[in-house]
Structure formats: structure tokens, C-alpha cells
Amino acid sequence: MSALSRFTRRGLAVLGLGACLLAQPVLAKEQFRIAWSLYPGFMPMEYARTSGIMDKWAKKYGIEVEIVQVNDYIEGINQYSAGAFDACLMATMDALTIPAAGGVDSTLLTIGDYSNGNDAIILKHGSSLADIKGQPVNLIQFSVSHYFLARALESVGLSERDLTLVNTSDADMVPLFGQPAVTAMVTWNPMVSDILKRDDAHLVFDSRQMPGELTDGIVVNSATVAKHPELAKALIGAWFETLAVMGEDSDAGREARSVMGQAAGTDRAGFERQLDATYLFATPAEAGAFMRDPAMAQTMARIAEFSYAKGLLGNGATSAGAVGMAFADGSRYGDANNVKLRFDDQYLRLAAAGQL
Known part of the structure; x- marks a missing residue:
């Protein structure tokens, strides 16, 4: 008896079905792209890439996630807004004034950090913030640095009318500070650390004087995450x-901080100094509590008012509330029919409960 004759007709049919199934093409995994740029609070995303942590979590949810460094911070946000990326690490103010104001419905999955000294105003000539009067100031105009400067000026009775603003890419700030014509700069780490190595650089104001106000986080396209919650x-x-590993006082933690420091153009000690000026929300519970705090909505309302005054909410904006925002505490700000920025803590709650 031949080997084939040992099979029943049913067996042959099943075998044929199996062969057909094997012949079917394997469905491609959903692929997503995440943009980030140099900033101490964003470096964990790079370590999640190099360490394999991101791949591990992506595999768990049957997706692929590509993490891409974009050297120019604003360009990364612009590319996200144009659809080249599904998510981007950015300041909450920039989330409002760039993608949301441009009509791209965006969701903040978590507040990652707030600047606690990372953002700084540096002068060549002068030892106090008041000495900035009459000087040209290099910064990324209409960004969170612009807002930071405006808030700082209020503290010494000055305004933008007392200065000349010079729009400058973050990628150019460190070399530009060496030019004689550049006398004042508003920027953030790691550029701040590099600039302050110069003998003629004087720190006159930093974000420690406005804690909890300059926040950053992971922003995703709302339509994408609604369709693919596995990405979130x-x-x-x-x-x-990643935050748990980098926060350890262990060989693994020190190695993680060393890798991040090298990626940021410094070493572990340099990166740890930058982390001292960054308040990272180490746990999902802590980040969620901050997002649900009514102070979050109050800060964003103040940012919306600044943004409207600067024309950052679009040409058709008729009020600071032209771009609506929905917050994790259930409150809303602005136009309920044009909500384009959402602070959603549902995935933080799942993480805090151990349910991811």
C-alpha cells in the first residue's frame, strides 16, 4: 500500500486545505513611525530603541515601531503634522500651536516631563535678566522657548517690545553663540550645557523658576490611535x-544613562546633570495624576492665550479658544466643536493597574 493510500478522503482534503493555508502570504504587521529630537526628557525613547525595549513591546502587540531622530525639533513636529510620523515627542505648547492649530487632531498619551532648569536664558553681556533689555535674542520664535521668554520678561517688568527676536534653529544654536553678534539666547539642554562651558556665557534665568509649566510628552495622531490602540x-x-531601567542605581541603570548621554553628545555624568534639570514622571500613576490635575488645564489656557496673541492658532482664529482642548480631568477649553488636542490618560491607568 502506498503511503498516500493510508489517508482517507477526509485526510486528503484537510491536507490540501493545509497546503493552501501555508501558501497564503503572511499578513504584514502594522508599521508606525515615531519622531524625537535631542532633549534630556526625550532620550528614553532613543534608549527604548537601542536596548530592544520598544521592539519587545511592539512584538507583544503585533506591530512594528520605528523610532527616528530628527535633528531639527520643529521640523520633526512639522513632519508629524504632515503625516510622515504617527507620533512625535514634543512640548505641549507646540502640540497646540503646530499640529492641533493646523487641524491635525492629536492626543497626548502621557506627560513625560517638565523642564526644571533645562530651558534657560543665557547672556554674554550682563549678569541679570534685566540686562537683556535692548539686545537681539536668538531663539526658536513662536515655540515654547518664546513663551518661556515672555513669562520670564514679565518677572522683571519687560516685554518683547524691549528686545529684538532672531529666529534660530536649535541645530545652529551652539555654534552661533560663538559669533560676536550673538549676545543673548533662549534654548534648552543639551545646548544649554554646551553653551555654558564658555567663559562669556552667563545663565540669568531658567525654568526652575516656573516649575510644572513647560511640559513635554508623547503626542500621537488621534485617528491612528483610535484605530490602533495597540500603538498607545x-x-x-x-x-x-525604559524609565524604570534608567532610574536604577545599578549597573543596568548606569549603562542606560551612559548610552543616553553618548546619544546626547555627552557622557553619563553630563547627562545626569541634565536629568537633574528635568522632572521625569517615573511611573504611570504619577504622570496620570499630573495630567488629571486642574492645573494642567489652567496652564494650557494661559498658553492658548499667549498663542492667540502671537497669531499661532491660525489665520481664522477669533479667540484663544479657537482650538479646543479636552483634558484628562474631564474639563474642556475652547471650541467644543473644534477639539484638536486631547489629554488622554486611559493608557496610563491601564499601565498603573498592570493591565498593559
Whole structure:
């Protein structure tokens, strides 16, 4: 008896079905792209890439996530807004004034940090903030640095009318400070650390004087995450696992901080000094509590008012509330029919409960 004759007709049919199934093409995994740029609070995303932590969480949810460094911070946000990326690490103010104001419905999955000294105003000539009067000031105009400067000026009775603003890419700030014509600059780490190595650089104001106000986080396209919540789960899972590792006083933690320091153009000691000026929300519970605090909505309302005054909410904006925002505490700000920025803590709650 031949080998084939041992099979029943049913067996042959099943075998044929199996062969057909094997012949079917394997469905491609959903692929997503995440943009980030140099900033101490964003470096965990790079370590999540190099360490394999992101791949592990992506595999858990059956997706692929590509993490891409964009050298120019604003360009990264612009590319996200244009659809080249599904998510981007950015300041909450920039999330409002660039993608949201441009009509791209965006969701903040978590507040990653707030600047606690990372953002700074540096002068060549002068030892106090008041000495900035009459000087040209290099900064990224209409960004969170612009807002930071405006708030700082209020503290010494000055305004932008007392200065000349010079729009400058973050990628150019360190070399530009060496030019004689550049006398004042508003920027953030790691550029601040590099600039302050110069003998003629004087720190006159930093974000420690306005804690909890300059916040950053992981922003995703709302339509994408609504269709693919697995992306949000993978990002939150990878983010907080990375923070747990880098926060350890262990060989693994020191190695993680060394890798991040090198990626930021410094070493572990230099990066740890930058981390001292960054308040990272180490756990999902802590980040969620901050997002649900009514102070979050109050800060964003103040930012919206600044943004409207600067024309950053679009040509058709008729009020500071032209771009609506929905907050994790259930409150809303602005036009309820044009909500384009959402602070959503649902994935943080899942993470805090161990349910990712």
C-alpha cells in the first residue's frame, strides 16, 4: 500500500486545505513611525530603541515601531503634522500651536516631563535678566522657548517690545553663540550645557523658576490611535519600562544613562546633570495624576492665550479658544466643536493597574 493510500478522503482534503493555508502570504504587521529630537526628557525613547525595549513591546502587540531622530525639533513636529510620523515627542505648547492649530487632531498619551532648569536664558553681556533689555535674542520664535521668554520678561517688568527676536534653529544654536553678534539666547539642554562651558556665557534665568509649566510628552495622531490602540499600549509600556531601567542605581541603570548621554553628545555624568534639570514622571500613576490635575488645564489656557496673541492658532482664529482642548480631568477649553488636542490618560491607568 502506498503511503498516500493510508489517508482517507477526509485526510486528503484537510491536507490540501493545509497546503493552501501555508501558501497564503503572511499578513504584514502594522508599521508606525515615531519622531524625537535631542532633549534630556526625550532620550528614553532613543534608549527604548537601542536596548530592544520598544521592539519587545511592539512584538507583544503585533506591530512594528520605528523610532527616528530628527535633528531639527520643529521640523520633526512639522513632519508629524504632515503625516510622515504617527507620533512625535514634543512640548505641549507646540502640540497646540503646530499640529492641533493646523487641524491635525492629536492626543497626548502621557506627560513625560517638565523642564526644571533645562530651558534657560543665557547672556554674554550682563549678569541679570534685566540686562537683556535692548539686545537681539536668538531663539526658536513662536515655540515654547518664546513663551518661556515672555513669562520670564514679565518677572522683571519687560516685554518683547524691549528686545529684538532672531529666529534660530536649535541645530545652529551652539555654534552661533560663538559669533560676536550673538549676545543673548533662549534654548534648552543639551545646548544649554554646551553653551555654558564658555567663559562669556552667563545663565540669568531658567525654568526652575516656573516649575510644572513647560511640559513635554508623547503626542500621537488621534485617528491612528483610535484605530490602533495597540500603538498607545506599546508606547506607554516601552516608555515606563525604559524609565524604570534608567532610574536604577545599578549597573543596568548606569549603562542606560551612559548610552543616553553618548546619544546626547555627552557622557553619563553630563547627562545626569541634565536629568537633574528635568522632572521625569517615573511611573504611570504619577504622570496620570499630573495630567488629571486642574492645573494642567489652567496652564494650557494661559498658553492658548499667549498663542492667540502671537497669531499661532491660525489665520481664522477669533479667540484663544479657537482650538479646543479636552483634558484628562474631564474639563474642556475652547471650541467644543473644534477639539484638536486631547489629554488622554486611559493608557496610563491601564499601565498603573498592570493591565498593559
